[in-house]
Amino acid sequence: MTTGVRRRMGVEERRQQLIGVALELFSHRSPDEVSIDEIAAAAGISRPLVYHYFPGKLSLYEAALKRAAEDLAERFQEPREGPLGARLLRVMGRFFDFVDEHGPGFSALMRGGPAVSAGGACSMETVSATNALIDSVRQAAYEQILAHLDVLVPSPRLELVVRSWISLAEATALIWLDGRRIPRAELQLQLVHDFAALAAVSAAYDPQLARVLRHTLADEPADGPFADLLARLAALMS
Amino acid sequence: MTTGVRRRMGVEERRQQLIGVALELFSHRSPDEVSIDEIAAAAGISRPLVYHYFPGKLSLYEAALKRAAEDLAERFQEPREGPLGARLLRVMGRFFDFVDEHGPGFSALMRGGPAVSAGGACSMETVSATNALIDSVRQAAYEQILAHLDVLVPSPRLELVVRSWISLAEATALIWLDGRRIPRAELQLQLVHDFAALAAVSAAYDPQLARVLRHTLADEPADGPFADLLARLAALMS
Numbered sequence: 001m002t003t004g005v006r007r008r009m010g011v012e013e014r015r016q017q018l019i020g021v022a023l024e025l026f027s028h029r030s031p032d033e034v035s036i037d038e039i040a041a042a043a044g045i046s047r048p049l050v051y052h053y054f055p056g057k058l059s060l061y062e063a064a065l066k067r068a069a070e071d072l073a074e075r076f077q078e079p080r081e082g083p084l085g086a087r088l089l090r091v092m093g094r095f096f097d098f099v100d101e102h103g104p105g106f107s108a109l110m111r112g113g114p115a116v117s118a119g120g121a122c123s124m125e126t127v128s129a130t131n132a133l134i135d136s137v138r139q140a141a142y143e144q145i146l147a148h149l150d151v152l153v154p155s156p157r158l159e160l161v162v163r164s165w166i167s168l169a170e171a172t173a174l175i176w177l178d179g180r181r182i183p184r185a186e187l188q189l190q191l192v193h194d195f196a197a198l199a200a201v202s203a204a205y206d207p208q209l210a211r212v213l214r215h216t217l218a219d220e221p222a223d224g225p226f227a228d229l230l231a232r233l234a235a236l237m238s
Numbered sequence: 239m240t241t242g243v244r245r246r247m248g249v250e251e252r253r254q255q256l257i258g259v260a261l262e263l264f265s266h267r268s269p270d271e272v273s274i275d276e277i278a279a280a281a282g283i284s285r286p287l288v289y290h291y292f293p294g295k296l297s298l299y300e301a302a303l304k305r306a307a308e309d310l311a312e313r314f315q316e317p318r319e320g321p322l323g324a325r326l327l328r329v330m331g332r333f334f335d336f337v338d339e340h341g342p343g344f345s346a347l348m349r350g351g352p353a354v355s356a357g358g359a360c361s362m363e364t365v366s367a368t369n370a371l372i373d374s375v376r377q378a379a380y381e382q383i384l385a386h387l388d389v390l391v392p393s394p395r396l397e398l399v400v401r402s403w404i405s406l407a408e409a410t411a412l413i414w415l416d417g418r419r420i421p422r423a424e425l426q427l428q429l430v431h432d433f434a435a436l437a438a439v440s441a442a443y444d445p446q447l448a449r450v451l452r453h454t455l456a457d458e459p460a461d462g463p464f465a466d467l468l469a470r471l472a473a474l475m476s
Contacts, residue, residue, distance in 0.1 A: 111369065131350055156419035164409040168436075171405030172398065181394035190439055197435035198406075201428055204470045232442045 015053050015063075018043055023064035027105040031061050062129055065109070069133045072098050073140040080148060084216045085192055085225040087148060092169075092188035099173045100184070107177050109134070110170060141166050149212050157206040165195050193229040253291050253301075256281055261302035265343040269299050300367055303347070307371045310336050311378040318386060322454045323430055323463040325386060330407075330426035337411045338422070345415050347372070348408060379404050387450050395444040403433050431467040 009017065021043045025034045036057055040047045054060045075094035078087050099106055109130070145162050146154055154162070169191050176187055196213075203210040220226040247255065259281045263272045274295055278285045292298045313332035316325050337344055347368070383400050384392055392400070407429050414425055434451075441448040458464040 127350070156417075160410065160413050160420065160425075163413055164406055167409030168402055168406045171402040175398050175401055179394075182398060186443060187398075190443075193439040194436055197439050198432055200470070201431040201435050201467065205424060205428075229439065232438070235442075 011053070014045075018050065018053055018060065019063045019067050022060045023067055023102075026061060026064050027068075027102040029104060030108050031057070036060075058126055062126060065130060065133055068102060068105075069137050072137050076141050076144045078144070078148070083220050083224050083226075084148060085196070085220055088192045088195060089188060089225055091144075092191050095169065096173065096176075096184045096188055099177065103177050107174060110174055138163070138166055149216070151208070151212065155206050155208045157202045158209045158212065161195075161198050161202050161209065165191075165198055168194060168198075189225055189228075192225045193232075196226050196229055249291070252283075256288065256291055256298065257301045257305050260298045261305055261340075261343075264299060264302050265306075265340040267342060268346050269295070274298075296364055300364060303368060303371055306340060306343075307375050310375050314379050314382045316382070316386070321458050321462050321464075322386060323434070323458055326430045326433060327426060327463055329382075330429050333407065334411065334414075334422045334426055337415065341415050345412060348412055376401070376404055387454070389446070389450060393444050393446045395440045396447045396450065399433075399437050399440050399447065403429075403436055406432060406436075427463055427466075430463045431470075434464050434467050 018039065022034075022039050025039060025042060034057075036050055037047055039057075039060065040050045043050070050060075054063070072095075075098055076091055078091050080087075142159075142162055145166075146152075149158075151158065172187055172191060172194075176182060176184060196216075199209060199213050203213050217226055217230075256277065260272075260277050263277060263280060272295070274288055275285055277295075277298065278288045281288070288298075292301070310333075313336055314329055316329050318325075380397075380400055383404075384390075387396075389396065410425055410429060410432075414420060414422060434454075437447060437451050441451050455464055455468075
Protein backbone atom coordinates (compact mmCIF):
# COMPACT_ATOMS: atom_id res chain seq x y z
CA MET A 1 0.00 0.00 0.00
CA THR A 2 2.74 2.42 1.01
CA THR A 3 4.68 1.39 -2.10
CA GLY A 4 1.62 2.00 -4.23
CA VAL A 5 1.22 5.47 -2.79
CA ARG A 6 4.90 6.18 -3.26
CA ARG A 7 4.84 5.22 -6.91
CA ARG A 8 2.03 7.64 -7.60
CA MET A 9 3.80 10.63 -6.02
CA GLY A 10 5.37 13.18 -8.34
CA VAL A 11 8.65 14.94 -7.51
CA GLU A 12 7.05 18.07 -6.07
CA GLU A 13 4.45 16.07 -4.17
CA ARG A 14 7.17 13.89 -2.64
CA ARG A 15 9.23 16.94 -1.70
CA GLN A 16 6.21 18.47 0.00
CA GLN A 17 5.50 15.23 1.86
CA LEU A 18 9.12 15.04 3.07
CA ILE A 19 9.02 18.67 4.21
CA GLY A 20 5.83 17.95 6.17
CA VAL A 21 7.34 14.86 7.81
CA ALA A 22 10.55 16.73 8.63
CA LEU A 23 8.67 19.71 10.07
CA GLU A 24 6.70 17.38 12.33
CA LEU A 25 9.95 15.81 13.63
CA PHE A 26 11.87 19.10 13.91
CA SER A 27 8.92 20.59 15.81
CA HIS A 28 9.31 18.16 18.66
CA ARG A 29 13.04 17.74 18.95
CA SER A 30 16.23 19.65 18.33
CA PRO A 31 17.50 19.22 14.72
CA ASP A 32 20.63 17.35 15.75
CA GLU A 33 18.43 14.76 17.48
CA VAL A 34 16.56 14.02 14.24
CA SER A 35 18.30 11.72 11.72
CA ILE A 36 17.74 11.32 8.00
CA ASP A 37 16.97 7.64 8.72
CA GLU A 38 14.15 8.71 10.98
CA ILE A 39 12.78 11.12 8.39
CA ALA A 40 12.96 8.36 5.76
CA ALA A 41 11.16 5.89 8.06
CA ALA A 42 8.45 8.42 8.93
CA ALA A 43 7.91 9.13 5.22
CA GLY A 44 7.85 5.42 4.41
CA ILE A 45 10.74 5.64 1.94
CA SER A 46 14.40 4.66 1.86
CA ARG A 47 17.28 6.83 3.03
CA PRO A 48 18.80 7.11 -0.47
CA LEU A 49 15.45 8.28 -1.80
CA VAL A 50 15.42 11.14 0.75
CA TYR A 51 18.82 12.21 -0.62
CA HIS A 52 17.33 12.07 -4.10
CA TYR A 53 15.05 14.97 -3.10
CA PHE A 54 17.25 16.89 -0.63
CA PRO A 55 21.06 17.09 -0.54
CA GLY A 56 21.09 16.68 3.23
CA LYS A 57 19.46 17.31 6.57
CA LEU A 58 20.39 20.98 6.52
CA SER A 59 18.43 21.72 3.35
CA LEU A 60 15.47 19.70 4.66
CA TYR A 61 15.62 21.69 7.90
CA GLU A 62 15.66 24.96 5.97
CA ALA A 63 12.70 23.86 3.85
CA ALA A 64 10.75 22.81 6.94
CA LEU A 65 11.50 26.14 8.60
CA LYS A 66 10.35 27.98 5.50
CA ARG A 67 7.06 26.12 5.53
CA ALA A 68 6.58 26.85 9.25
CA ALA A 69 7.30 30.55 8.65
CA GLU A 70 4.73 30.71 5.84
CA ASP A 71 2.21 28.87 7.99
CA LEU A 72 2.73 31.33 10.86
CA ALA A 73 2.53 34.39 8.61
CA GLU A 74 -0.77 33.05 7.23
CA ARG A 75 -2.20 32.82 10.73
CA PHE A 76 -1.70 36.57 11.13
CA GLN A 77 -4.24 37.16 8.37
CA GLU A 78 -7.44 38.44 9.89
CA PRO A 79 -10.42 40.18 8.23
CA ARG A 80 -10.46 43.93 8.89
CA GLU A 81 -13.92 43.81 10.42
CA GLY A 82 -15.26 44.38 13.91
CA PRO A 83 -13.52 45.72 17.02
CA LEU A 84 -9.73 45.69 16.98
CA GLY A 85 -9.34 44.05 20.37
CA ALA A 86 -11.33 41.02 19.25
CA ARG A 87 -9.34 40.76 16.01
CA LEU A 88 -6.03 40.82 17.86
CA LEU A 89 -7.34 38.27 20.33
CA ARG A 90 -8.22 35.85 17.50
CA VAL A 91 -4.74 36.27 16.00
CA MET A 92 -3.18 35.62 19.41
CA GLY A 93 -5.22 32.40 19.63
CA ARG A 94 -3.80 31.22 16.30
CA PHE A 95 -0.28 32.32 17.29
CA PHE A 96 -0.46 30.22 20.45
CA ASP A 97 -1.87 27.30 18.41
CA PHE A 98 1.26 27.51 16.28
CA VAL A 99 3.56 27.78 19.29
CA ASP A 100 1.76 24.85 20.88
CA GLU A 101 2.08 22.67 17.76
CA HIS A 102 5.77 23.42 17.21
CA GLY A 103 6.78 23.92 20.87
CA PRO A 104 10.32 22.52 21.22
CA GLY A 105 11.28 23.46 17.65
CA PHE A 106 10.01 27.02 18.09
CA SER A 107 11.80 27.32 21.39
CA ALA A 108 15.12 25.99 20.09
CA LEU A 109 14.93 28.17 16.99
CA MET A 110 14.15 31.39 18.85
CA ARG A 111 16.89 30.73 21.36
CA GLY A 112 19.27 30.71 18.43
CA GLY A 113 20.71 27.25 18.84
CA PRO A 114 19.79 24.52 16.44
CA ALA A 115 19.96 26.16 13.05
CA VAL A 116 23.67 26.08 13.46
CA SER A 117 23.95 22.46 14.45
CA ALA A 118 21.33 21.14 12.06
CA GLY A 119 23.86 19.53 9.80
CA GLY A 120 26.12 18.19 12.50
CA ALA A 121 28.58 20.77 11.18
CA CYS A 122 27.57 24.40 11.32
CA SER A 123 26.72 26.57 8.38
CA MET A 124 26.82 30.35 8.17
CA GLU A 125 24.37 30.17 5.27
CA THR A 126 21.83 28.37 7.45
CA VAL A 127 22.26 30.89 10.25
CA SER A 128 21.69 33.77 7.83
CA ALA A 129 18.77 32.03 6.14
CA THR A 130 17.20 31.29 9.52
CA ASN A 131 17.60 34.84 10.79
CA ALA A 132 16.17 36.22 7.54
CA LEU A 133 13.18 33.88 7.86
CA ILE A 134 12.49 34.96 11.45
CA ASP A 135 12.75 38.60 10.41
CA SER A 136 10.34 38.03 7.51
CA VAL A 137 7.72 36.63 9.91
CA ARG A 138 8.20 39.59 12.26
CA GLN A 139 7.84 41.93 9.30
CA ALA A 140 4.61 40.17 8.21
CA ALA A 141 3.22 40.59 11.73
CA TYR A 142 4.26 44.25 11.76
CA GLU A 143 2.59 44.97 8.42
CA GLN A 144 -0.61 43.19 9.42
CA ILE A 145 -0.90 45.28 12.58
CA LEU A 146 -0.32 48.55 10.71
CA ALA A 147 -3.00 47.55 8.20
CA HIS A 148 -5.47 46.85 11.00
CA LEU A 149 -4.63 50.19 12.59
CA ASP A 150 -5.30 51.83 9.19
CA VAL A 151 -1.83 53.37 9.26
CA LEU A 152 0.19 53.70 6.07
CA VAL A 153 3.17 55.69 7.32
CA PRO A 154 3.83 55.00 11.01
CA SER A 155 5.57 57.54 13.25
CA PRO A 156 8.81 56.31 14.84
CA ARG A 157 6.97 55.83 18.17
CA LEU A 158 4.13 53.86 16.61
CA GLU A 159 6.66 51.68 14.82
CA LEU A 160 8.48 51.14 18.12
CA VAL A 161 5.29 50.17 19.95
CA VAL A 162 4.29 47.63 17.31
CA ARG A 163 7.75 46.11 16.83
CA SER A 164 8.59 45.95 20.52
CA TRP A 165 5.18 44.42 21.28
CA ILE A 166 5.96 41.70 18.70
CA SER A 167 9.14 40.95 20.69
CA LEU A 168 7.07 40.89 23.85
CA ALA A 169 4.68 38.37 22.27
CA GLU A 170 7.61 36.13 21.27
CA ALA A 171 9.11 36.35 24.75
CA THR A 172 5.75 35.63 26.37
CA ALA A 173 5.26 32.54 24.19
CA LEU A 174 8.77 31.26 24.97
CA ILE A 175 8.30 31.73 28.70
CA TRP A 176 4.91 30.01 28.47
CA LEU A 177 6.46 27.02 26.68
CA ASP A 178 8.92 26.63 29.52
CA GLY A 179 6.62 24.77 31.90
CA ARG A 180 3.23 26.09 30.71
CA ARG A 181 2.49 27.38 34.18
CA ILE A 182 -0.05 29.99 33.07
CA PRO A 183 -3.18 29.10 31.04
CA ARG A 184 -2.55 30.12 27.44
CA ALA A 185 -6.01 31.68 27.04
CA GLU A 186 -5.05 34.13 29.78
CA LEU A 187 -1.79 35.00 28.03
CA GLN A 188 -3.55 35.55 24.71
CA LEU A 189 -5.80 38.11 26.37
CA GLN A 190 -2.89 39.54 28.33
CA LEU A 191 -0.98 40.25 25.12
CA VAL A 192 -3.96 42.16 23.73
CA HIS A 193 -4.01 44.18 26.95
CA ASP A 194 -0.24 44.62 26.80
CA PHE A 195 -0.57 46.11 23.34
CA ALA A 196 -3.11 48.65 24.51
CA ALA A 197 -1.05 49.45 27.61
CA LEU A 198 2.19 49.96 25.66
CA ALA A 199 0.35 52.13 23.13
CA ALA A 200 -1.17 54.15 25.97
CA VAL A 201 2.26 54.74 27.52
CA SER A 202 3.67 56.07 24.23
CA ALA A 203 0.56 57.99 23.17
CA ALA A 204 1.45 60.94 25.38
CA TYR A 205 4.47 61.67 23.19
CA ASP A 206 2.89 60.98 19.84
CA PRO A 207 -0.22 62.57 18.33
CA GLN A 208 -0.58 59.83 15.67
CA LEU A 209 -0.48 57.11 18.28
CA ALA A 210 -2.92 58.99 20.54
CA ARG A 211 -5.31 59.35 17.60
CA VAL A 212 -5.05 55.66 16.68
CA LEU A 213 -5.61 54.64 20.28
CA ARG A 214 -8.62 56.92 20.84
CA HIS A 215 -10.14 55.75 17.58
CA THR A 216 -9.60 52.12 18.56
CA LEU A 217 -10.98 52.52 22.06
CA ALA A 218 -14.05 54.33 20.75
CA ASP A 219 -14.92 51.31 18.57
CA GLU A 220 -14.59 48.80 21.39
CA PRO A 221 -17.67 47.10 22.81
CA ALA A 222 -18.37 47.44 26.53
CA ASP A 223 -17.49 43.78 27.06
CA GLY A 224 -14.42 43.66 24.78
CA PRO A 225 -10.83 43.06 25.86
CA PHE A 226 -9.89 46.75 25.85
CA ALA A 227 -12.86 47.74 28.00
CA ASP A 228 -11.81 44.98 30.37
CA LEU A 229 -8.32 46.49 30.60
CA LEU A 230 -9.58 50.00 31.24
CA ALA A 231 -11.82 48.80 34.06
CA ARG A 232 -8.89 46.98 35.57
CA LEU A 233 -6.54 49.93 35.41
CA ALA A 234 -9.20 52.17 36.90
CA ALA A 235 -9.56 49.73 39.82
CA LEU A 236 -5.81 49.81 40.41
CA MET A 237 -5.74 53.58 40.42
CA SER A 238 -8.60 53.96 42.88
CA MET B 239 57.79 55.06 24.98
CA THR B 240 55.25 52.50 23.83
CA THR B 241 57.96 49.86 24.04
CA GLY B 242 58.81 50.97 27.55
CA VAL B 243 55.20 50.64 28.62
CA ARG B 244 54.95 47.24 26.95
CA ARG B 245 57.96 45.88 28.77
CA ARG B 246 56.52 46.80 32.13
CA MET B 247 53.18 45.01 31.53
CA GLY B 248 52.68 41.64 33.20
CA VAL B 249 50.85 38.80 31.46
CA GLU B 250 47.49 39.46 33.09
CA GLU B 251 47.79 43.19 32.63
CA ARG B 252 48.56 42.72 28.93
CA ARG B 253 45.64 40.31 28.53
CA GLN B 254 43.32 42.85 30.12
CA GLN B 255 44.66 45.62 27.89
CA LEU B 256 44.09 43.49 24.77
CA ILE B 257 40.56 42.64 25.89
CA GLY B 258 39.83 46.34 26.35
CA VAL B 259 41.22 47.22 22.93
CA ALA B 260 39.30 44.35 21.30
CA LEU B 261 36.06 45.31 23.03
CA GLU B 262 36.41 48.86 21.76
CA LEU B 263 36.87 47.59 18.18
CA PHE B 264 34.16 44.91 18.37
CA SER B 265 31.75 47.50 19.80
CA HIS B 266 31.87 49.55 16.65
CA ARG B 267 32.07 46.97 13.91
CA SER B 268 31.04 43.41 13.20
CA PRO B 269 33.68 40.86 14.41
CA ASP B 270 34.51 39.68 10.89
CA GLU B 271 35.40 43.27 9.99
CA VAL B 272 37.98 43.48 12.78
CA SER B 273 41.37 41.87 12.12
CA ILE B 274 44.03 40.67 14.53
CA ASP B 275 46.42 43.12 12.81
CA GLU B 276 44.11 45.95 13.73
CA ILE B 277 43.86 44.80 17.33
CA ALA B 278 47.65 44.52 17.49
CA ALA B 279 48.08 48.02 16.03
CA ALA B 280 45.52 49.52 18.44
CA ALA B 281 47.29 47.85 21.37
CA GLY B 282 50.69 49.03 20.10
CA ILE B 283 52.13 45.50 19.91
CA SER B 284 53.00 43.02 17.16
CA ARG B 285 50.62 40.47 15.68
CA PRO B 286 52.65 37.48 17.00
CA LEU B 287 52.52 38.97 20.48
CA VAL B 288 48.70 39.05 20.33
CA TYR B 289 48.79 35.32 19.55
CA HIS B 290 51.05 34.86 22.52
CA TYR B 291 48.14 35.93 24.76
CA PHE B 292 45.16 34.64 22.79
CA PRO B 293 45.01 31.62 20.44
CA GLY B 294 42.94 33.61 17.92
CA LYS B 295 40.34 36.22 17.22
CA LEU B 296 37.54 33.97 18.42
CA SER B 297 38.93 33.68 21.94
CA LEU B 298 39.61 37.42 22.05
CA TYR B 299 36.03 38.06 20.93
CA GLU B 300 34.72 35.76 23.65
CA ALA B 301 36.85 37.49 26.28
CA ALA B 302 35.68 40.93 25.12
CA LEU B 303 32.06 39.77 25.23
CA LYS B 304 32.55 38.43 28.74
CA ARG B 305 33.91 41.77 29.90
CA ALA B 306 31.00 43.62 28.27
CA ALA B 307 28.53 41.25 29.97
CA GLU B 308 30.13 41.85 33.37
CA ASP B 309 30.14 45.57 32.77
CA LEU B 310 26.44 45.55 31.86
CA ALA B 311 25.47 43.36 34.82
CA GLU B 312 27.30 45.81 37.11
CA ARG B 313 25.25 48.70 35.77
CA PHE B 314 22.10 46.93 36.98
CA GLN B 315 23.32 47.36 40.56
CA GLU B 316 21.29 50.05 42.27
CA PRO B 317 20.91 50.84 45.98
CA ARG B 318 17.59 49.63 47.39
CA GLU B 319 16.63 53.09 48.57
CA GLY B 320 13.96 55.57 47.56
CA PRO B 321 11.00 55.16 45.22
CA LEU B 322 11.14 52.20 42.84
CA GLY B 323 10.29 54.19 39.73
CA ALA B 324 13.28 56.47 40.24
CA ARG B 325 15.58 53.48 40.83
CA LEU B 326 14.46 51.77 37.64
CA LEU B 327 14.84 55.03 35.73
CA ARG B 328 18.47 55.34 36.87
CA VAL B 329 19.18 51.76 35.79
CA MET B 330 17.59 52.45 32.41
CA GLY B 331 19.89 55.46 32.03
CA ARG B 332 22.94 53.25 32.62
CA PHE B 333 21.53 50.53 30.31
CA PHE B 334 21.18 53.05 27.47
CA ASP B 335 24.70 54.38 28.23
CA PHE B 336 25.95 50.84 27.66
CA VAL B 337 23.89 50.39 24.48
CA ASP B 338 25.12 53.76 23.25
CA GLU B 339 28.79 52.90 23.92
CA HIS B 340 28.63 49.47 22.28
CA GLY B 341 25.96 50.20 19.65
CA PRO B 342 26.89 48.23 16.53
CA GLY B 343 28.44 45.38 18.55
CA PHE B 344 25.38 45.11 20.80
CA SER B 345 23.10 45.17 17.79
CA ALA B 346 25.02 42.52 15.86
CA LEU B 347 25.30 40.28 18.91
CA MET B 348 21.61 40.46 19.82
CA ARG B 349 20.61 39.81 16.23
CA GLY B 350 22.52 36.57 16.50
CA GLY B 351 24.96 37.05 13.69
CA PRO B 352 28.57 37.73 14.46
CA ALA B 353 29.43 35.27 17.18
CA VAL B 354 29.32 32.64 14.53
CA SER B 355 31.49 34.38 12.01
CA ALA B 356 33.94 35.83 14.49
CA GLY B 357 36.69 33.45 13.53
CA GLY B 358 36.09 33.48 9.82
CA ALA B 359 35.01 29.88 10.34
CA CYS B 360 32.06 29.24 12.59
CA SER B 361 32.19 27.63 15.96
CA MET B 362 29.38 25.92 17.85
CA GLU B 363 31.28 26.50 21.08
CA THR B 364 31.29 30.25 20.50
CA VAL B 365 27.58 30.25 19.70
CA SER B 366 26.87 28.35 22.92
CA ALA B 367 29.22 30.53 24.96
CA THR B 368 27.63 33.67 23.54
CA ASN B 369 24.09 32.51 24.20
CA ALA B 370 25.04 31.50 27.74
CA LEU B 371 26.58 34.94 28.32
CA ILE B 372 23.46 36.76 27.07
CA ASP B 373 21.32 34.55 29.29
CA SER B 374 23.52 35.27 32.31
CA VAL B 375 23.05 39.03 31.82
CA ARG B 376 19.28 38.56 31.51
CA GLN B 377 19.32 36.47 34.65
CA ALA B 378 21.29 39.17 36.52
CA ALA B 379 18.71 41.76 35.44
CA TYR B 380 15.89 39.47 36.53
CA GLU B 381 17.39 38.86 39.96
CA GLN B 382 18.06 42.56 40.51
CA ILE B 383 14.46 43.44 39.77
CA LEU B 384 13.11 40.75 42.11
CA ALA B 385 15.41 42.04 44.85
CA HIS B 386 14.12 45.57 44.35
CA LEU B 387 10.54 44.30 44.47
CA ASP B 388 11.39 42.52 47.74
CA VAL B 389 10.25 39.23 46.24
CA LEU B 390 12.05 36.00 47.07
CA VAL B 391 9.78 33.46 45.39
CA PRO B 392 8.01 34.99 42.40
CA SER B 393 4.69 33.68 41.13
CA PRO B 394 4.70 32.44 37.52
CA ARG B 395 2.94 35.64 36.42
CA LEU B 396 5.38 37.93 38.23
CA GLU B 397 8.26 35.99 36.68
CA LEU B 398 6.63 36.39 33.27
CA VAL B 399 6.16 40.14 33.69
CA VAL B 400 9.76 40.69 34.73
CA ARG B 401 11.33 38.42 32.11
CA SER B 402 9.14 39.59 29.25
CA TRP B 403 9.77 43.22 30.20
CA ILE B 404 13.52 42.52 29.98
CA SER B 405 12.93 41.30 26.40
CA LEU B 406 10.95 44.45 25.75
CA ALA B 407 13.84 46.58 27.02
CA GLU B 408 16.27 44.74 24.71
CA ALA B 409 13.93 45.16 21.73
CA THR B 410 13.40 48.84 22.52
CA ALA B 411 17.15 49.45 22.70
CA LEU B 412 17.74 47.62 19.39
CA ILE B 413 15.01 49.58 17.64
CA TRP B 414 16.41 52.81 19.09
CA LEU B 415 19.90 51.98 17.77
CA ASP B 416 18.45 51.59 14.29
CA GLY B 417 18.33 55.29 13.41
CA ARG B 418 18.00 56.81 16.92
CA ARG B 419 14.79 58.52 15.86
CA ILE B 420 13.42 58.88 19.40
CA PRO B 421 15.30 60.71 22.19
CA ARG B 422 16.81 58.08 24.47
CA ALA B 423 15.75 59.92 27.64
CA GLU B 424 12.17 59.47 26.53
CA LEU B 425 12.66 55.74 25.96
CA GLN B 426 14.29 55.30 29.36
CA LEU B 427 11.21 56.78 31.00
CA GLN B 428 8.93 54.87 28.65
CA LEU B 429 10.44 51.56 29.74
CA VAL B 430 9.77 52.42 33.38
CA HIS B 431 6.17 53.17 32.42
CA ASP B 432 6.01 49.99 30.34
CA PHE B 433 7.03 47.97 33.37
CA ALA B 434 4.26 49.46 35.48
CA ALA B 435 1.74 49.03 32.67
CA LEU B 436 2.63 45.37 32.06
CA ALA B 437 2.52 44.68 35.79
CA ALA B 438 -0.89 46.39 35.99
CA VAL B 439 -2.23 44.22 33.17
CA SER B 440 -1.17 41.01 34.92
CA ALA B 441 -2.05 42.11 38.45
CA ALA B 442 -5.72 41.26 37.95
CA TYR B 443 -4.82 37.57 37.73
CA ASP B 444 -2.23 37.48 40.44
CA PRO B 445 -2.56 38.52 44.10
CA GLN B 446 1.22 38.64 44.63
CA LEU B 447 1.69 40.94 41.67
CA ALA B 448 -1.24 43.15 42.73
CA ARG B 449 0.28 43.44 46.21
CA VAL B 450 3.72 44.32 44.85
CA LEU B 451 2.22 46.90 42.51
CA ARG B 452 0.04 48.56 45.15
CA HIS B 453 2.96 48.67 47.54
CA THR B 454 5.16 50.21 44.85
CA LEU B 455 2.61 52.78 43.78
CA ALA B 456 1.96 53.80 47.40
CA ASP B 457 5.66 54.69 47.80
CA GLU B 458 5.83 56.79 44.68
CA PRO B 459 6.18 60.56 44.94
CA ALA B 460 3.54 62.74 43.28
CA ASP B 461 6.08 63.83 40.64
CA GLY B 462 7.68 60.40 40.06
CA PRO B 463 7.55 58.37 36.85
CA PHE B 464 4.71 56.12 38.02
CA ALA B 465 2.50 59.02 39.06
CA ASP B 466 3.19 60.51 35.64
CA LEU B 467 1.97 57.29 33.99
CA LEU B 468 -1.20 57.10 36.07
CA ALA B 469 -2.09 60.69 35.22
CA ARG B 470 -1.55 59.92 31.56
CA LEU B 471 -3.70 56.81 31.57
CA ALA B 472 -6.45 58.66 33.42
CA ALA B 473 -6.40 61.35 30.73
CA LEU B 474 -6.73 58.70 28.01
CA MET B 475 -9.66 57.07 29.76
CA SER B 476 -11.60 60.29 30.25
